Amino acid sequence: MPQQSVREAIRDAMSEEMRADKRVFLIGEEVADYQGAYKCSQGMVQEFGDKRVIDTPIAELGFTGIAVGAGMAGLRPIVEYMTWNFALLATDHILNSAAKTLYMSGGKVGCPIVFRGLNGVAAHVAAQHSQDFANWYMNIPGLKVVAPSNAADAKGLLKAAIRDDSPVVVLEHEVLYGHMGEVPEGDYITPIGKANVARAGTDVSIFAYSMMTVKALAAAEELAKQGISAEVVDLRSLRPLDVAAIKASVSKTHRAVVLEETWAAAGVGAEIMATISDHAWDELDAPVLRLSQLPVPLPYASNLETKCVPQVDDIVREVIALVGGQR
Amino acid sequence: MQAKSAMTSAMNSATPASTLKAVQAAKVGGKSGGKAALFGLPELQHWHRVMLEMRRFEEKAAALYQQKAIQGFCHLYIGQEAVAAGLKATSQADEFGGDDFITSYRCHALGLVCGLSMLEVMGELTGRVVGISKGKGGSMHMFEPSKGFWGGHGIVAAQVPLGAGIAFARKYEAEVLGQANTRVSFTLIGDGAMNAGQVFETFNMAALWQLPVVFVIENNQYGMGTSVPRAAAGELWKRGEPFGIPGEKVDGMDFLAVAEAGKRAADHCRAGKGPYLLEMDTYRYRGNSMSDPAKYRTRDDVENVRDSRDPIARLQQQLMTEHGMKESYFDEVDEAVKAAVNQCAEEALAAPQPGESELWTDVYPS
Numbered sequence: 022m023p024q025q026s027v028r029e030a031i032r033d034a035m036s037e038e039m040r041a042d043k044r045v046f047l048i049g050e051e052v053a054d055y056q057g058a059y060k061c062s063q064g065m066v067q068e069f070g071d072k073r074v075i076d077t078p079i080a081e082l083g084f085t086g087i088a089v090g091a092g093m094a095g096l097r098p099i100v101e102y103m104t105w106n107f108a109l110l111a112t113d114h115i116l117n118s119a120a121k122t123l124y125m126s127g128g129k130v131g132c133p134i135v136f137r138g139l140n141g142v143a144a145h146v147a148a149q150h151s152q153d154f155a156n157w158y159m160n161i162p163g164l165k166v167v168a169p170s171n172a173a174d175a176k177g178l179l180k181a182a183i184r185d186d187s188p189v190v191v192l193e194h195e196v197l198y199g200h201m202g203e204v205p206e207g208d209y210i211t212p213i214g215k216a217n218v219a220r221a222g223t224d225v226s227i228f229a230y231s232m233m234t235v236k237a238l239a240a241a242e243e244l245a246k247q248g249i250s251a252e253v254v255d256l257r258s259l260r261p262l263d264v265a266a267i268k269a270s271v272s273k274t275h276r277a278v279v280l281e282e283t284w285a286a287a288g289v290g291a292e293i294m295a296t297i298s299d300h301a302w303d304e305l306d307a308p309v310l311r312l313s314q315l316p317v318p319l320p321y322a323s324n325l326e327t328k329c330v331p332q333v334d335d336i337v338r339e340v341i342a343l344v345g346g347q348r
Numbered sequence: 349m350q351a352k353s354a355m356t357s358a359m360n361s362a363t364p365a366s367t368l369k370a371v372q373a374a375k376v377g378g379k380s381g382g383k384a385a386l387f388g389l390p391e392l393q394h395w396h397r398v399m400l401e402m403r404r405f406e407e408k409a410a411a412l413y414q415q416k417a418i419q420g421f422c423h424l425y426i427g428q429e430a431v432a433a434g435l436k437a438t439s440q441a442d443e444f445g446g447d448d449f450i451t452s453y454r455c456h457a458l459g460l461v462c463g464l465s466m467l468e469v470m471g472e473l474t475g476r477v478v479g480i481s482k483g484k485g486g487s488m489h490m491f492e493p494s495k496g497f498w499g500g501h502g503i504v505a506a507q508v509p510l511g512a513g514i515a516f517a518r519k520y521e522a523e524v525l526g527q528a529n530t531r532v533s534f535t536l537i538g539d540g541a542m543n544a545g546q547v548f549e550t551f552n553m554a555a556l557w558q559l560p561v562v563f564v565i566e567n568n569q570y571g572m573g574t575s576v577p578r579a580a581a582g583e584l585w586k587r588g589e590p591f592g593i594p595g596e597k598v599d600g601m602d603f604l605a606v607a608e609a610g611k612r613a614a615d616h617c618r619a620g621k622g623p624y625l626l627e628m629d630t631y632r633y634r635g636n637s638m639s640d641p642a643k644y645r646t647r648d649d650v651e652n653v654r655d656s657r658d659p660i661a662r663l664q665q666q667l668m669t670e671h672g673m674k675e676s677y678f679d680e681v682d683e684a685v686k687a688a689v690n691q692c693a694e695e696a697l698a699a700p701q702p703g704e705s706e707l708w709t710d711v712y713p714s
């Protein structure tokens with residue numbers, strides 16, 4: 022299988038779908054001439070022209086509303102946000118216009134649209150440019166939310182999102198854009214709503230998504246050296262959640278750790294913990310542990326920044342404590 | 349009967365933005381007769397009846413609200429009928445693909461004008477399964493894309509980029525998908541909504557991308573309890589000017605003036621010249637919603653407008669003086685319209701509420 026970076030996988034997903042369906046177009050800041058602020062649309066305006074790869078002014082609320090209107094009217098827009106931090110300005114149209122109108126119209130007006138861009142903790146850019154919004158969007162009926170951790174899923178989930186008739190939020194990660202991985206050739210689709218056991222294990226289940234899956238896998242490697250067999254479940258889809266996969270893994274290992282880049286309060290971890298409580302309470306041999314960003318705006322200084330977000334060492338230490346029963 | 353003259357001035361659309369200047373367009377409506385060619389007598393009779401249907405329908409909605417058969421928010425269109433009717437009257441006929449219409453929560457009358465049945469609208473107001481949204485949207489959320497009616501949006505100004513987005517799709521269909529279409533998106537905007545940032549963002553992109561969208565400001569003088577001069581700096585019809593979007597102020601209480609301006613604007617869009625802006629000078633007789641006692645103006649203020657500028661009385665007067673129609677004709681039409689309205693209310697109230705299974709449908713496409 023060919024090796025690709027996540028950013029190339031994203032570009033290929035968009036390009037393949039745009040070749041297959043002329044209703045699909047890409048719109049956002051710097052997506053055309055600049056080739057994407059993070060080069061995710063490299064070469065696309067050259068291939069598809071500026072009627073289908075569209076640079077917008079810096080007006081997230083307005084261009085999101087225009088894209089949602091175009092989606093309602095029958096096109097299939099891909100909206101790129103330079104980062105999800107800036108999409109805060111557009112949340113009204115993501116939530117009130119895209120996610121709710123199908124219901125409010127009794128099924129008459131849907132919106133097949135993809136909202137994508139980088140999410141989570143980027144490197145050294147301070148609080149306003151570094152936040153994980155996964156829990157915000159997974160709260161919303163009418164939206165689907167995916168957060169890939171590798172190149173194959175970045176391609177497969179994005180292609181699935183573009184073909185989906187619902188509005189889909191795709192949470193990418195700046196640190197992952199350069200990560201290389203094997204991507205199956207051909208029309209590769211990762212179904213939305215299915216988690217992936219990224220590493221099988223027997224002693225403890227680590228639930229993660231996006232960048233946190235990468236850290237979980239590194240931690241599992243280290244834990245193996247110390248005689249602990251950790252199972253890493255890459256959630257991939259946050260809405261809908263793969264409840265069956267969560268239940269199956271907890272039933273196997275009887276211990277669970279949840280990783281998130283966002284803050285703990287009302288977070289992704291809280292939702293997974295509640296899911297485990299609802300569906301696998303009797304399987305637990307220990308309380309569920311969650312590792313989250315510390316509840317402060319992300320600081321700039323590298324020592325503080327590192328401390329703020331769960332790191333591989335933290336995961337290893339906490340899992341050992343959990344499995345050893347010494348917490 | 350026309351207290352205020354039809355203040356219709358136009359920006360010359362062919363001139364570049366830098367040299368735009370307001371030009372005085374021909375006075376339309378009134379007894380000028382010069383515009384009569386737009387409509388023959390049967391059409392004028394039709395549009396008179398359509399406006400009366402809106403009026404009587406909304407009055408019935410108000411009565412049902414008082415009886416608590418309609419709940420929550422209920423924003424009536426009474427007084428503004430000429431805007432919806434006039435725009436629809438000169439919009440593109442269905443055989444040419446129709447046009448698109450989108451508005452705020454004040455959407456019942458626009459829905460009717462776009463071809464929703466009275467029962468579909470009343471059913472929605474009363475939360476019944478016969479409602480156009482199966483009772484799941486209510487007063488503010490009705491849609492029928494097959495008739496070019498795109499709702500029905502509760503967040504002030506949100507419909508503005510959505511309407512431009514529909515225009516974007518039409519242009520894309522023509523240019524990328526090769527589907528010939530000349531549809532125009534009539535995007536209605538409240539005077540209060542005109543102060544929201546997304547309106548300016550949308551004007552910019554609509555002009556930049558030359559989208560076929562007619563922005564129609566319904567200046568009914570108030571955004572809730574705030575009068576226009578207390579909320580808006582400068583004149584609303586000039587707000588397209590920095591973007592090179594031609595704008596006009598139109599007497600929105602005059603069906604003919606609205607129709608004429610709507611046609612002029614749509615022709616501009618259809619010729620590929622980009623967006624156009626119309627400010628409709630109109631008035632809402634009732635409160636912002638049924639729960640608004642409207643203490644920010646006097647009864648006399650409303651009476652004065654009703655007596656001097658009412659759009660339905662005005663068209664009736666024109667039909668009488670210019671076409672020799674008799675009072676008795678209008679009485680008969682009114683009786684028929686009232687009967688239709690009463691019947692739709694009865695049918696709506698007799699219809700069941702949505703079944704519980706409806707709770708779970710339409711969250712995601714099936």
Ligand SMILES: Cc1ncc(C[n+]2csc(CCOP(=O)(O)OP(=O)(O)O)c2C)c(N)n1
Pocket residue numbers: 452454502503504537538539540541542566568570571572636
């Ligand atoms: C973003 C937002 N802010 C506030 C409101 C509450 N609200 C509903 S109607 C209204 C007045 C809007 O006035 P205008 O735009 O003039 O439209 P009109 O009601 O006169 O048709 C307000 C403030 C809202 N629905 N959305």
Ligand SMILES: [Mg+2]
Pocket residue numbers: 538539540566567568569570571572
């Ligand atoms: Mg108003």
